[in-house]
Amino acid sequence: MKRFTTALIALAMVAIGAAGQALINGGGATFPYPMYSKWFNEYKAKKGVAINYQSQGSGFGVQQITAGTIDFGASDYALTDDQLKEFQSKRGMAVLEFPTVLGADVPAYNLKGVTAPLNFTGEALAGIFLGKITKWNDPELVKANPGVNLPKTDIVVVHRSENSGTTFIWVDYLCKVSKEWEMKVGRGAGVNWPVGLAGKGNEAVAGQVEQTANSLGYIELTYAIQNKIPYGKVKNADGEFVQASLASVTAAAAGAAKNMPDDFRVSITNAPGKGVYPISSFTWLLVPEKIADPAKKKAITDFLTWMLKDGQTMTEALSFAQLPKEVVAKEVKAIAKIK
Amino acid sequence: MASSAATIAGARPHGRASFVKRVLSGDSLSQAVAFVCAMMILVVTAALVFELWTQSALSRHKFGFHFLANSTWDPVAENFGALPFIYGTVVTSMLALLIAVPLGVGAAIFLAELAPPKLSDGMTFLIELLAAVPSVIIGLIGFLVLVPMLNVVVPSIKDLLGDHAPFFFSGAFYGVSILSAGVVLSIMIAPYIISVSREVLLAVPKDLREAALALGATRWETTWQVVVPYARRGIMGSIFLAMARALGETMAVTMVVGNVPKLTGSLLSAGDSMASVIASQFTEAAGGVYLSSLIEVGLVLFGITIILNGAARLLILATTEKGAK
Amino acid sequence: MKLSFRRKAVNAVMLASTGVCTVIAVGLLFFVLGYLFVQGGFSLNWDFFTKLPTPVGEMGGGMANALLGSAKVLLIATCLGVPIGFLAGVYLAEYASGAFASVIRFVTDLLNGIPSIVIGIFVYTVIVARSGFSTYSGGIALGIMMIPIALRSTEEFLRSVPGSLREGAMALGATKSRTIATVVVPAAIRGLISGMMLNLARVSGETAPLLFTAFGNQFWSPGWTQPTATLPAVIYAYAVSPYPDWHRQAWAAGFVLLTLVLIINITARTIVASGSSHKSR
Numbered sequence: 001m002k003r004f005t006t007a008l009i010a011l012a013m014v015a016i017g018a019a020g021q022a023l024i025n026g027g028g029a030t031f032p033y034p035m036y037s038k039w040f041n042e043y044k045a046k047k048g049v050a051i052n053y054q055s056q057g058s059g060f061g062v063q064q065i066t067a068g069t070i071d072f073g074a075s076d077y078a079l080t081d082d083q084l085k086e087f088q089s090k091r092g093m094a095v096l097e098f099p100t101v102l103g104a105d106v107p108a109y110n111l112k113g114v115t116a117p118l119n120f121t122g123e124a125l126a127g128i129f130l131g132k133i134t135k136w137n138d139p140e141l142v143k144a145n146p147g148v149n150l151p152k153t154d155i156v157v158v159h160r161s162e163n164s165g166t167t168f169i170w171v172d173y174l175c176k177v178s179k180e181w182e183m184k185v186g187r188g189a190g191v192n193w194p195v196g197l198a199g200k201g202n203e204a205v206a207g208q209v210e211q212t213a214n215s216l217g218y219i220e221l222t223y224a225i226q227n228k229i230p231y232g233k234v235k236n237a238d239g240e241f242v243q244a245s246l247a248s249v250t251a252a253a254a255g256a257a258k259n260m261p262d263d264f265r266v267s268i269t270n271a272p273g274k275g276v277y278p279i280s281s282f283t284w285l286l287v288p289e290k291i292a293d294p295a296k297k298k299a300i301t302d303f304l305t306w307m308l309k310d311g312q313t314m315t316e317a318l319s320f321a322q323l324p325k326e327v328v329a330k331e332v333k334a335i336a337k338i339k
Numbered sequence: 340m341a342s343s344a345a346t347i348a349g350a351r352p353h354g355r356a357s358f359v360k361r362v363l364s365g366d367s368l369s370q371a372v373a374f375v376c377a378m379m380i381l382v383v384t385a386a387l388v389f390e391l392w393t394q395s396a397l398s399r400h401k402f403g404f405h406f407l408a409n410s411t412w413d414p415v416a417e418n419f420g421a422l423p424f425i426y427g428t429v430v431t432s433m434l435a436l437l438i439a440v441p442l443g444v445g446a447a448i449f450l451a452e453l454a455p456p457k458l459s460d461g462m463t464f465l466i467e468l469l470a471a472v473p474s475v476i477i478g479l480i481g482f483l484v485l486v487p488m489l490n491v492v493v494p495s496i497k498d499l500l501g502d503h504a505p506f507f508f509s510g511a512f513y514g515v516s517i518l519s520a521g522v523v524l525s526i527m528i529a530p531y532i533i534s535v536s537r538e539v540l541l542a543v544p545k546d547l548r549e550a551a552l553a554l555g556a557t558r559w560e561t562t563w564q565v566v567v568p569y570a571r572r573g574i575m576g577s578i579f580l581a582m583a584r585a586l587g588e589t590m591a592v593t594m595v596v597g598n599v600p601k602l603t604g605s606l607l608s609a610g611d612s613m614a615s616v617i618a619s620q621f622t623e624a625a626g627g628v629y630l631s632s633l634i635e636v637g638l639v640l641f642g643i644t645i646i647l648n649g650a651a652r653l654l655i656l657a658t659t660e661k662g663a664k
Numbered sequence: 665m666k667l668s669f670r671r672k673a674v675n676a677v678m679l680a681s682t683g684v685c686t687v688i689a690v691g692l693l694f695f696v697l698g699y700l701f702v703q704g705g706f707s708l709n710w711d712f713f714t715k716l717p718t719p720v721g722e723m724g725g726g727m728a729n730a731l732l733g734s735a736k737v738l739l740i741a742t743c744l745g746v747p748i749g750f751l752a753g754v755y756l757a758e759y760a761s762g763a764f765a766s767v768i769r770f771v772t773d774l775l776n777g778i779p780s781i782v783i784g785i786f787v788y789t790v791i792v793a794r795s796g797f798s799t800y801s802g803g804i805a806l807g808i809m810m811i812p813i814a815l816r817s818t819e820e821f822l823r824s825v826p827g828s829l830r831e832g833a834m835a836l837g838a839t840k841s842r843t844i845a846t847v848v849v850p851a852a853i854r855g856l857i858s859g860m861m862l863n864l865a866r867v868s869g870e871t872a873p874l875l876f877t878a879f880g881n882q883f884w885s886p887g888w889t890q891p892t893a894t895l896p897a898v899i900y901a902y903a904v905s906p907y908p909d910w911h912r913q914a915w916a917a918g919f920v921l922l923t924l925v926l927i928i929n930i931t932a933r934t935i936v937a938s939g940s941s942h943k944s945r
């Protein structure tokens with residue numbers, strides 16, 4: 001009994017003793033999680049600073065950074081004016097948003113026998129998620145995919161169960177291409193889905209699509225690639241069917257890069273241009289304007305600097321597109337805003 | 340440091356000198372400390388109820404009692420109603436009971452009436468171990484094993500039933516569903532029913548059995564028509580207990596229920612439960628009415644579990660007192 | 665009087681089916697154990713116990729941080745829940761009487777019946793919303809869950825100590841507190857320890873309250889005020905993910921967790937069982 005207690009005390013000492021290293025806590029978007037998880041691992045290995053990131057969804061990132069329970073948040077949608085106001089009133093300061101990478105929402109599906117990527121128009125996707133297009137061999141889908149043998153099975157829609165930036169990107173796009181969607185469901189990080197199964201996080205939606213025959217869900221490009229889930233092409237504003245890729249996502253940001261506002265809040269869904277993938281988006285880190293703890297402040301600003309330089313070289317391996325050079329330059333200057 | 344004067348249990352010295360002595364001897368101090376700990380339970384519980392009540396004020400004032408009847412859960416329009424979750428919780432628990440009660444009472448009968456004592460003790464020990472399996476592990480097995488199995492079994496059953504499938508067995512089935520949640524819950528609550536029912540059955544006086552057998556009843560008739568009715572209240576108590584457990588179950592349910600805040604009549608469709616929706620949406624509910632509504636769901640769940648637990652205790656109490664007479 | 669065939673048949677069939685029910689019930693346990701063992705046991709390797717998780721999508725890595733995190737959270741929970749529950753149980757068994765005792769017991773049952781997710785909400789609004797996610801807030805949430813069971817089992821086992829022991833000690837001049845500490849508690853010690861172990865086994869598998877309090881961490885969690893990975897929370901996250909390697913790790917973790925829980929359970933029950941056949945020290 002005595003030895004047991006001494007062992008316990010020793011364990012306690014070790015646990016407390018390990019308090020030496022700096023630890024920053026953040027959480028949020030699942031969209032860029034593969035990238036962040038790689039970055040923070042590399043950063044820890046290279047600089048010895050541990051940045052803990054938990055992927056819980058953009059809603060979590062926004063809500064918890066506003067509540068102040070985490071040091072930084074992450075979100076795939078730029079905060080609305082209301083959310084900025086709420087942050088200001090709750091925390092007495094502003095929140096800064098730093099784009100990190102470019103990614104894309106892809107329509108991933110599980111359809112036996114279909115090998116080539118399917119073509120989806122914006123209206124078709126809206127119809128599917130509204131529950132109006134229920135079968136795979138619906139005329140709209142057949143029209144967009146001549147020569148493909150689409151089965152007459154029901155489409156199993158999969159969406160997110162929680163507040164999500166990935167969802168925001170998706171419904172933002174649907175609002176732009178379908179008046180009906182905009183009226184009936186609207187735009188938000190969490191919406192009242194007319195149909196479908198739900199999964200928590202990109203991970204669960206990907207898992208659900210993988211496991212469920214005839215399903216269609218929206219996930220971030222990296223999840224589709226890492227799990228070898230087939231994903232379709234989407235018709236862009238110029239009328240071409242484009243599949244998400246580094247090139248097409250980069251093209252989507254080109255226009256916004258030139259006119260990037262100071263607070264970096266833009267939406268690049270359904271952007272005009274050739275070869276543009278229409279469901280692309282920036283994703284942001286949310287950092288409070290003032291950070292009281294100097295060690296934490298240094299850790300975060302150092303990381304942001306590293307992210308904008310070394311970090312950007314690592315994005316393509318994980319199928320995220322790098323930030324446009326103009327945006328990087330602007331961000332480097334904006335880091336100084338953190339006090 | 341015992342006082343030198345012999346003290347008879349109950350009699351205490353009085354006066355200021357003895358007060359100091361008592362405090363120094365630690366007696367009043369230790370009683371005070373123990374008292375404080377007992378009070379802390381009251382304080383913590385009161386604080387909990389207080390927090391639930393005040394944090395849900397926003398949605399309580401906005402929706403009133405309509406919250407319980409509203410089946411919409413719309414974060415964009417800020418229209419929240421708890422009905423899909425109350426429905427999900429109740430239906431999954433009912434389904435779990437439907438499976439676990441016959442199974443559990445049957446097993447309890449076997450263990451109490453038929454099995455030799457050593458075998459009965461051994462098997463009960465193993466069954467009680469099943470109750471110790473953490474919820475997340477049952478959820479793990481449920482999601483990665485049971486759901487794929489159901490994905491094979493249920494469509495076959497549906498094909499067999501064809502057009503005659505009842506309304507609650509209709510619609511598409513994708514694995515995660517109210518049905519799966521009910522099955523998973525039944526695995527978790529069966530041990531409680533078995534354990535407690537076995538106890539109350541064992542407590543039934545032998546004379547009753549012997550009298551029935553002497554009158555020519557078969558073993559089964561004795562058990563079913565004499566013993567079980569006698570132990571009825573205790574068995575009901577165990578069922579209430581199991582139900583209370585099922586209502587609050589979070590992890591196993593949230594992993595297999597589908598997480599869709601909709602109310603449909605079919606067991607085969609995805610749904611959600613009160614505990615499950617809190618687990619999945621709480622940390623990201625943007626303050627205000629959304630968060631308050633989730634906390635109100637927690638309040639409703641809390642209320643339902645209290646009522647059920649109370650009923651369970653009363654029933655078991657009634658039986659054990661009756662048995663002791 | 666000869667039994668009709670029908671009655672005999674009903675008798676045989678119904679009795680047999682109760683046997684089937686029992687086999688199913690016991691079989692469930694072996695199914696759960698067996699499946700975990702087959703899927704998880706073979707996935708266990710040294711890495712699992714010593715390495716940190718690898719980035720998303722990469723193979724390998726382990727759960728060393730989750731194992732330590734769980735241990736730390738449970739340590740805090742035990743330090744909070746056991747003393748309070750124990751002392752409150754002492755109060756109910758030795759000092760209190762009548763209405764007050766009934767009130768405490770009733771409220772304890774209330775607290776015991778509260779779903780763990782509601783306790784998570786409570787700790788989040790009271791602690792986490794003010795000071796962030798942390799190991800100790802997770803410990804507090806689990807500690808609150810331990811209190812009612814600690815109280816009930818303490819009271820039950822202390823009451824089972826015969827009154828003659830108490831009276832004997834006090835007749836010899838011992839104060840009440842001394843009697844309790846040196847006579848009553850040692851007499852009930854087997855039951856008390858067994859109760860604490862079962863209590864610990866129960867909360868070690870709790871996941872829901874940890875989601876809102878301990879949060880999660882892919883690295884080591886220093887000290888007590890930082891978020892930490894815990895075994896049940898990681899099992900949950902990995903199980904619902906699409907990565908087969910994470911599934912494999914979830915099985916392994918589930919196997920480790922279940923083995924620990926069952927060992928504690930079996931030990932606790934054996935302590936009580938053997939105590940009734942030996943003389944207490």
